Amino acid sequence: MGSTITEKILARAAGVAEAHAGDIIEARLDLVLANDVTAPLGIQEFEKAGFTKVFDPAKIALVPDHFTPNKDIKAAGQAKIMREFARRHGIVNYFEVGRVGIEHVLLPDLGMVAPGDVVIGADSHTCTYGAVAAFSTGVGSTDFAAAMAWGKVWLRVPESIRFVYSGRTQRWVTGKDLMLHTIGLIGVDGALYQAMELTGEAIENLPIDERFTMCNMAIEAGGKSGIVGFDEKTTRYLQSRPEGSRARVAGQVFASDPEAEYAQVIEIDAAAVPLTVSKPHLPSYSAAAADLGDTTIDQVVIGSCTNGRLEDLRQAASILRGRKVHPDVRCIILPGTQQVCLDAASDGTMQALIEAGCAFSTPTCGPCLGGHMGVLAEGERAVATTNRNFVGRMGHTGGEVYLAGPYVAAATAVSGHIATPEEVLGAKGGPR
């Protein structure tokens, strides 16, 4: 009987020869994380249970990214609970404003996630790290608290769905478009409790930043995790990281066996996937961007844990450079980390975006979850490169969010209505 990559990673972490879908295991954890929304509740549970020691201060990351820089007095109090806990327990991977980034961009970029690692985080988008062939999944605050004490987590080994993206994507069609299209196909619970294993020529050709984007949104299909196999792109990414993740690679690189069992195999012709937008109020309401040109827009948000990496901002800048944001649109850039800001500053990306009339934010989750830094009023409509378009997600329940990739978001910012790069640049599409 063969094993999937997910089964192999979990078997190793559980210290057993083999683990298969449906097995309950106790997995050793390589990284446990939480943010300023989920950590305070977890810290309360940790202390209420009478725990006094964390299992390994070096394997815990506390990332105040949601409501920071502190948006109001109550949020400042939550951030303070987390800061003081980090100091008390010697948690070195606590990141203060000025050094902090959006958790799922920051932690892998700092080399804190290696292939074969098992990671849990009190944030649903923890599934992002599957992009570097790790198993990672979101949990709540109590699971986070228990993991801080125990260093392990109980997990049911998930069935996997193998997605095969054949062919090459069209020009400007990114990992975001592939994922919105996929969620449209299978629905918001189409991968419930399952691992989404992303394979095929289009995935092999996908830059690592776009693999992060795809794995990040596995949760929007109900998935437990998303994962892409290890290849030379993973190697190159890890080589450009600080020491941490590289040191752990040996013995942790796994691949699915050809005879591994899958709950389903879904084949998608990547060449036929259009520039895709998900309409309100579910990520599964996907449609071709070209069909939504009548939709006028008040705000464009480019960034977040889904699309806040350097390549995302470069894609946006390639459309906005030398053009202006439409007079009726406010365009907000949410870079993933301070390093992304520095890189965007040094290669001219930031200047192009600011000259076009975009507001360049500090790294924060901010408006993605209706926190601050760009919430919507009643009746307002946004295009966002974020991950959710639920009722009230970005502010007022009478607001609307359309999800898209950076190219469509940038073209929309210029046009004032949902638009494709083709429309703005006057250039033709074709293979990427």
Next chain:
Amino acid sequence: MIFEGTVHKYGRDVDTDVIIPARYLNTHDHAELAKHAMEDIDADFVNRVQQGDIIVAAENFGCGSSREHAPVAIKASGISVVVAASFARIFYRNAINTGLPIVVCPAAIAEAATGDTMKVDLAAGTVENVTKGTNYAAEAFPPFMQELIDRGGLMEYVKAQLAVDQS
């Protein structure tokens, strides 16, 4: 444990953003969170809900964000149990971990309506719609989940496992 209460009925894909909007996540105080339970799907819910009432929903209840504030807010609002056709996985774990009783019972959902009286017997695994006079068998918890519950929840389980690991 047997719960009997009035049904508040919702559709599928009720996400944690509408259960407890992010604008209230600047606190983890249970009573404070309860004041805003279900606010963005049913603004009047907190005014109508009575201690012991039951939420009934279709598939994928609790999808989206991992915020444990969602089951906390529901429980603190007075809801005794949530009956759904299915639950999103993080919400499922969070409900067990925070002691919010949940029951998977796809057959009971369609005919249940807001205002019905429902009776849920956790031990027997039954859901009775008293108003409609119908009975359904709920899905049993997977054996491991039942063990976790029987052992007093996740924290008690972890304390016991830590003792084993350290011996």
